[in-house]
Amino acid sequence: MTVLQMMGAEMEVAVSERRDLELIARLVPPGARVLDLGCGTGEMLAYLRDTRGCSGYGIEIDDANVHACVQRGVNVVQLNLEEGLALFDDRSFDVVLQLETLQHLRNTERMLRETARVGRIGIVSFPNFAHWPNRLSVMRGRMPVTKVLPYEWYDTPNIRVGTYADFEVLARKNGLAVTDSFGIQQGREVRTWPNLRASVAVFRFERR
Amino acid sequence: MGSIGHVTPQQMHFSEPLPLKSGAVLPDYTLVYETYGSLNAERSNAVLVCHALNASHHVAGTYAGQARSEGWWDNLVGPGKPLDTDRFFVIGVNNPGSCFGSTGPMHVNPAIGRVWGADFPVVTVEDWVDAQARLLDRLGITQLAAVLGGSLGGMQALSWTLRHPQRVRHCVAVATAPNLSAQNIAFNEVARRAIVTDPDFHGGHFYAHGVVPKRGLRVARMIGHITYLSDDAMEQKFGRALRAAELAYSTQDIEFQIESYLRHQGDKFSEYFDANTYLLITRALDYFDPAREHGDDLARAFAAARDCRFLLVSFTTDWRFSPARSREIVKALVDNRIDVSYAEIDAPHGHDAFLLDDARYHRVVRAYFERMDLAPRAAARAPLSGDDGLTLLPAADSGGGRKAGASKDHDSPADDGGGDGGGGE
Numbered sequence: 001m002t003v004l005q006m007m008g009a010e011m012e013v014a015v016s017e018r019r020d021l022e023l024i025a026r027l028v029p030p031g032a033r034v035l036d037l038g039c040g041t042g043e044m045l046a047y048l049r050d051t052r053g054c055s056g057y058g059i060e061i062d063d064a065n066v067h068a069c070v071q072r073g074v075n076v077v078q079l080n081l082e083e084g085l086a087l088f089d090d091r092s093f094d095v096v097l098q099l100e101t102l103q104h105l106r107n108t109e110r111m112l113r114e115t116a117r118v119g120r121i122g123i124v125s126f127p128n129f130a131h132w133p134n135r136l137s138v139m140r141g142r143m144p145v146t147k148v149l150p151y152e153w154y155d156t157p158n159i160r161v162g163t164y165a166d167f168e169v170l171a172r173k174n175g176l177a178v179t180d181s182f183g184i185q186q187g188r189e190v191r192t193w194p195n196l197r198a199s200v201a202v203f204r205f206e207r208r
Numbered sequence: 209m210g211s212i213g214h215v216t217p218q219q220m221h222f223s224e225p226l227p228l229k230s231g232a233v234l235p236d237y238t239l240v241y242e243t244y245g246s247l248n249a250e251r252s253n254a255v256l257v258c259h260a261l262n263a264s265h266h267v268a269g270t271y272a273g274q275a276r277s278e279g280w281w282d283n284l285v286g287p288g289k290p291l292d293t294d295r296f297f298v299i300g301v302n303n304p305g306s307c308f309g310s311t312g313p314m315h316v317n318p319a320i321g322r323v324w325g326a327d328f329p330v331v332t333v334e335d336w337v338d339a340q341a342r343l344l345d346r347l348g349i350t351q352l353a354a355v356l357g358g359s360l361g362g363m364q365a366l367s368w369t370l371r372h373p374q375r376v377r378h379c380v381a382v383a384t385a386p387n388l389s390a391q392n393i394a395f396n397e398v399a400r401r402a403i404v405t406d407p408d409f410h411g412g413h414f415y416a417h418g419v420v421p422k423r424g425l426r427v428a429r430m431i432g433h434i435t436y437l438s439d440d441a442m443e444q445k446f447g448r449a450l451r452a453a454e455l456a457y458s459t460q461d462i463e464f465q466i467e468s469y470l471r472h473q474g475d476k477f478s479e480y481f482d483a484n485t486y487l488l489i490t491r492a493l494d495y496f497d498p499a500r501e502h503g504d505d506l507a508r509a510f511a512a513a514r515d516c517r518f519l520l521v522s523f524t525t526d527w528r529f530s531p532a533r534s535r536e537i538v539k540a541l542v543d544n545r546i547d548v549s550y551a552e553i554d555a556p557h558g559h560d561a562f563l564l565d566d567a568r569y570h571r572v573v574r575a576y577f578e579r580m581d582l583a584p585r586a587a588a589r590a591p592l593s594g595d596d597g598l599t600l601l602p603a604a605d606s607g608g609g610r611k612a613g614a615s616k617d618h619d620s621p622a623d624d625g626g627g628d629g630g631g632g633e
Binding site: 033055057063066067069070071072073074075076077078079087088089092 | 519535538539542543545547548549550551552553554568571572575576578579
């Protein structure tokens, strides 16, 4: 690959990540008060602030990300999500985001319940393990290593791998009403057979 | 990135009595202060730095002809430093009751023509904030860009947003707490007893006897010092290292290096610090408790600070002002939908970390100040509607400030000095 091709590939990833962000941001009502669990560098909160007049806080554990949020002027609270959300009262946010976060948490189910407790609306996104290239890889006998799941099985921070369909079951089990859900594949919304056709799963839910 | 260079303290006299929280008044007083950088034409770039227990107005820079006279927060405040004096006008002021130049118990009470001594009125964090506000009045500063402080200085910074919320846009409070725990008060009480039971204390009027209760001051400082360091930091620095090659099997001679260190710190401290000031300042720490007037509800106390924005920083190994205490403040702010960022720095040094230049800590403080808008805040924002609505909060600063990364990041490794000469609590 030439340098130009590499730059092109990186830009493609960046553009599709930006589209993912826009697709998810559309689920957030304008002016909403948002809590973003695992907010990374604060990109989503800054986007919601600038384009949808939203406010709120990000939760982040990583020093460099906390610094990046402060640089962006995004409110960030440095906390380990595994310790729960005791800092936040019931229904104190309009929207709680858990984007590309739940796969890193040991206590995924508890955090899902906390999300539903603190927010009136919960929005999660995570890598869909049932995306067809992953299925092919497993059928060939190997764990997938892809753009969305870029790690080797022995070295991955994704300690919870689940599928689009799995989440529907988990949501039901926890009394959550899914109000919208779709897949994202290369920056495009996938509403037909998302469990097969999308590398990222997105769910919006409310407490029943 | 350099030092401010030589600085000169200034004085301001106040003849209008300062009403104190206790009901008493400070009839007539002088404040000693220093300033760094220049006040802009709009007078909107002023940052007040509040000092902790044994620090002073001398925040940064050096005194001409005095070796090792760097200010206590010289690593944080200066040209190109996290609080950049090329951009901000920084003010350090010595609080009344202290012993570094502002009116204190070692000065003459004009009403009776005698040294105040133990009769100096009990001052609180709130009283200091009010005195600082009067200094700003005289300097022609109606609104601070920010108030900054660590530990007891952090309490003053918080208090500013409660007492004079319209006069401060940002609060940066480091390694602080919404009040002292019972354990904290207990340490203070041991220190105070050490001082008042020193036969040289003479009920606080030792000046007339030409003596100083140095024994008490030494013990007070030794106790304080233990609480400023983490167990690990102390273990790493001293461990069980001996002063001599062999054990002396003596109950009173120094055997271990840690004893030597503490005695040295105590000796040094007793040479310059005033015993009555130590009592006054530890009491101010004990009394600080803004939630008390609000049914012990900290969130209700911080409702007053709705228009201010906050950066809080704590250190994981600080057991005197632990991260849990900072989180209480974060919760109170979040409950009020106030803009706050909170960094919990995994630093090994204990409470003293706030005076050291840990790169992660300084990077966050730098980013916060770089992002800070210098425009004065307009009138107070409209009251918020009920809890359940989609209430729109004003967005955070949207790029009005200087671009982040305009100056080089501060990278030097954390000082290992161990808090000698630090601000303490």
